[in-house]
Amino acid sequence: MDFKMSYMAEEWSLKMPKGLDLEVSHHPVTMKSVVNLIIAMERLKTSKSEPVLSTDFQDENLLSIMLESIVEEHSVIERTGAPPQFTSRDEIECTVTDSQKRSLVLVQSSMELHAVMLQGGSDDRKVHLNMSTYAHPTPIAETRPVALGIKGTNLYLSCHEDDDKPTLHLEEVTDKNSLTRISAESDMVRFLFYKRDTGLSISTLMSVRCPNWYISTAQDDDQVVEVCQETAPRYRSFNIQRQS
Numbered sequence: 001m002d003f004k005m006s007y008m009a010e011e012w013s014l015k016m017p018k019g020l021d022l023e024v025s026h027h028p029v030t031m032k033s034v035v036n037l038i039i040a041m042e043r044l045k046t047s048k049s050e051p052v053l054s055t056d057f058q059d060e061n062l063l064s065i066m067l068e069s070i071v072e073e074h075s076v077i078e079r080t081g082a083p084p085q086f087t088s089r090d091e092i093e094c095t096v097t098d099s100q101k102r103s104l105v106l107v108q109s110s111m112e113l114h115a116v117m118l119q120g121g122s123d124d125r126k127v128h129l130n131m132s133t134y135a136h137p138t139p140i141a142e143t144r145p146v147a148l149g150i151k152g153t154n155l156y157l158s159c160h161e162d163d164d165k166p167t168l169h170l171e172e173v174t175d176k177n178s179l180t181r182i183s184a185e186s187d188m189v190r191f192l193f194y195k196r197d198t199g200l201s202i203s204t205l206m207s208v209r210c211p212n213w214y215i216s217t218a219q220d221d222d223q224v225v226e227v228c229q230e231t232a233p234r235y236r237s238f239n240i241q242r243q244s
Contacts, residue, residue: 085183086145102217104127104129147179202237
């Protein structure tokens with residue numbers, strides 16, 4: 001380490017403005033210290049303040065350059081230290097059917113969604129969803145975060161753990177503005193699902209809060225919509241049709 005720092009100090013000295021020399025009085029103990037030193041030297045080389053050979057260049061000028069580096073570093077830490085956020089982009093109305101062509105129906109008595117094979121003339125029972133799409137703070141290939149609300153209500157699908165097992169719920173959201181920006185570290189991520197397209201209008205919906213748990217329907221008709229893992233004998237693919 002001593003040899004490396006001596007070599008680096010010598011290299012930096014050669015790059016210093018004429019009339020100035022660099023002496024490292026002690027070895028930086030962290031990489032952060034080394035980076036701060038490099039930034040300060042680069043600022044000194046490119047500084048638009050008093051020329052270093054000018055008689056007006058004083059210790060205060062050098063101190064100012066050093067402090068600019070510290071302030072800039074502090075600002076970067078503050079900006080990058082904030083938790084990433086999911087930001088709502090747009091909202092579309094859509095209908096959803098599973099791979100067995102069953103529609104989602106709201107059962108008011110139990111506040112559940114069921115997958116039901118509707119007969120002719122009963123299409124008015126199917127729910128329409130307002131699907132809000134989000135910009136992901138750290139994008140995942142081929143997925144888009146979405147929130148799913150039942151049109152004409154304040155009910156949104158959510159996924160969180162009950163007795164250590166992920167479960168699907170319908171929750172009332174009285175302040176829909178609370179879903180505009182969702183911190184990746186907040187409990188509100190329970191309302192978000194990763195929509196992954198696997199074919200033309202065919203998608204899976206995986207919980208953001210509980211990774212590898214998917215919205216799914218049972219093999220039997222008129223059963224509750226739940227979340228499951230990939231190995232479960234349930235249907236996880238949905239046909240999501242945008243409504244004009």
